[in-house]
Amino acid sequence: MRIRHPRVGLAVGLIFAASSALAANGIDVTRGQDAMVFGNCVPSLMVENKSAETIDYLQVDVVVALENGQERTVELKSAYREGVLYPIGPGGKATLKQHLDTSKGLGVGCGDLKTRRVVRTICEAEGGRSCASSVSVQP
Numbered sequence: 001m002r003i004r005h006p007r008v009g010l011a012v013g014l015i016f017a018a019s020s021a022l023a024a025n026g027i028d029v030t031r032g033q034d035a036m037v038f039g040n041c042v043p044s045l046m047v048e049n050k051s052a053e054t055i056d057y058l059q060v061d062v063v064v065a066l067e068n069g070q071e072r073t074v075e076l077k078s079a080y081r082e083g084v085l086y087p088i089g090p091g092g093k094a095t096l097k098q099h100l101d102t103s104k105g106l107g108v109g110c111g112d113l114k115t116r117r118v119v120r121t122i123c124e125a126e127g128g129r130s131c132a133s134s135v136s137v138q139p
Contacts, residue, residue, distance in 0.1 A: 025051050027123065029060060029137040032095055034113070040105030041113060045076050045096040047088060051133035053125045055088040057081065060096055061120040062139050067112045073119065074098050074106065087126075 032044030043062065049055055058078040065071050076096035079086045088094045098105075106113075116139040123131035 026134040026136055027051055027055065027058070027131065029058075029096070029135060031116075031139055034110040036110060037100060038105065039107075040100065041108055041110035042098050042100065042105070043074055043076065043113070043116070044098075045137070045139065047078065047094045047096060049088045049090055049092045049094075051131070052090050053131060053133060054090065055123060055131060056085050056126055056128070057122070057124040058088065058094075058096060058135075059120075059122040060118055060137055060139075062116050063119050064106065064113050065115040066106075066108055067114055072106055075103055 028048045029045050032046045035042050045060055060076050062074050063071050064074060076098055078094055078096055118137045118139055121135050123135050125131045
């Protein structure tokens with residue numbers, strides 16, 4: 001029979017707890033529901049701010065591949081960049097949306113979207129500085 005030292009178990013537990021805490025302190029972005037707006041599919045993303053900082057602005061640019069082989073870029077934003085901000089506080093949730101009044105719609109139905117990939121993420125915290133927390137995106 002092998003006897004372990006009680007401090008080894010404690011050390012392993014502390015390492016696991018620390019790594020779990022670090023993973024939980026980021027900004028998680030996951031796929032939201034697609035919606036038809038004015039005859040265009042409008043994708044969305046859901047944000048969960050697990051960090052300790054307030055996010056003033058978050059934008060994720062997603063390239064969608066269409067059924068016909070074309071690709072289009074969609075900017076999904078937490079707010080209008082030049083307008084009123086909608087801060088996402090620690091523990092808060094929000095939806096990133098495409099603003100059809102400032103960007104061109106996809107021009108296809110939601111069934112025509114085949115794949116998605118992230119090409120750019122912009123995260124600004126209070127005061128216009130870059131977010132210190134990591135942003136994880138699953139489009």
